[in-house]
Amino acid sequence: MNWVLERVFSYCDDILNGKINACKKHIWAVKRFIKDFEDCQKDDSPFYFDEEVAEDFYWFAREFKHVEGVLAGEPVELTDYQLFKAVNIFCFKKRHNNARRFRKIYDQVARKNAKSQFLAIVSAYINFLGEEKQRAFIAGWTRDQSSEVYEAVRTGIQSSELLEGKWKEAYGKIEILRNHSVIIPLSKEARKTGDGKNPSVGIVDEYHAHETSEIYDVLVSGMVARKEPLMFIITTAGFDLSRPCFREYEYVSNILDPDSEVENDDYFVMICELDKDDDIKNESNWIKANPIVATYPEGIESIKSELKIxxxxxxxxxxxxxxxxxxxxxxxxxxYMPMSKWDECGVDEAPDVKEFMLFPGLDLSQTTDLTSIGMVFNLGDGKYHIRQHSFMPEEKFKERMRTDKVRYDLWADQGYLTLTPGSVVDYNYIESYIINLRSEGFYIVEVPYDKWNASHLAQNLENEGFLPVEIPQAIRQLSEPTKSFRTEVFQKNITHEKDPLLRWAINNAVLKIDDQENIMISKSKSKNRIDPIAAVINGFARARVAVPEVNLNDHILSEEFSF
Structure with a gap:
């Protein structure tokens, strides 16, 4: 066993015996490595371990020099954490063709932990030393994101005396002269996604910021003909759980989990994060997410300053x-709110709410889009139950599925959405839905509505004996019900039936805030549709100020009624 590998195994021992504080998934990754290394010693293993590559990568990395900070001009000295990743990625190989075992990498770690530097070394190592022509694509969602790693590659190889004169840069790409390999930055913003470019290396940087998996999918699909492709996701955690990165995070977490049945021998996973119940104020926990930054005083001080703010x-x-x-x-x-708070209010069984006051709020969007009824039941004692039903023109919903990237067809099958005939929503369907609620015994007190596009419908409902109440769509008028609804969710005074369409709308909702800290959910600021929650807030605006009443129809029909 060479000295680089000895360093890696010593690092693994320190993780497992607690000398280095590490998160659960980091520990799982170490245990996976040790098991895979031991399995490679068996004759029937499909893989073998090429330990010489570990030294090769280490010495290649030292050709790079730090270009700024206190270490400027000094060779890059890989940390044990970086060596652990490199050994996993490059030393496991397939017996039948000597190709690298891992075809995909997921690397999630806090910022400033030398992610770009490591990726630059990986990209240069494959491109400069590969025998065949390599095509490496560095993909960010924006130009700035894709250029960060590309700049790190260029800066790194510029600092290397060994690589001097062995590459050139032209037309926004780096070309290696020996094998004509190329390194190219891509971005959705620049409308460059590498389609059909036969990539051998794909680096998706800050994947949490990618709104769709479009760039990732294009790169993966283009690697089919490659002997040993490498698809590399590197990211920090994000704050939008509807994006593809979080779905990937959940999947790769299961790969690491020894109690999970998910297995994928092609996928290397490294996740450094705080564990669920860790105290963020406890400095000893910081190394879990910061395996490099939290190992030196300046890094600790930087995190401490960020926490104070x-x-x-x-x-x-x-x-x-x-x-x-x-x-x-x-x-x-x-x-608008953390979705975990909303999820905590969900119930598995629909309650019987017919005896309670119902306020079906209306949000009538453009007739070609989503139109919603937000049903708010005042249960008394400060408790509310929430439902919604939405409508969309049948001729438009497939187009909306493509643009919104959600399963309107599934929500229609589940009963949360009605597809109306034609290319526009016929408001007669909304009117009929409300009339049917009354005929089914629901106690409709008022019909709160946004007057935009709703004047005729409001008049029809009034003719049917309902009491339409206009809810002004101004921030001063909507601020209190918007804040109050969120507060009731936080205090678990709201229940709902886990409607996925309503959850999606709440997750989409972005607030508009004025100088007096009045708030309202804003369709102009929200990238996706929010009509169901807008309708609910219209209903809640009246439900919250209502005094509970007896449903006279139910009372007259009950055994308690008498003259």
Missing amino acids: ALEVPEKMRSFLTKNMDIWVDMKENG
């Missing part, structure tokens, strides 16, 4: 948790 300015806490502690937080910037 986050504790004093609550809106900064989300960024601290995701970027510094690498914890997934289910709340976008200016998002």
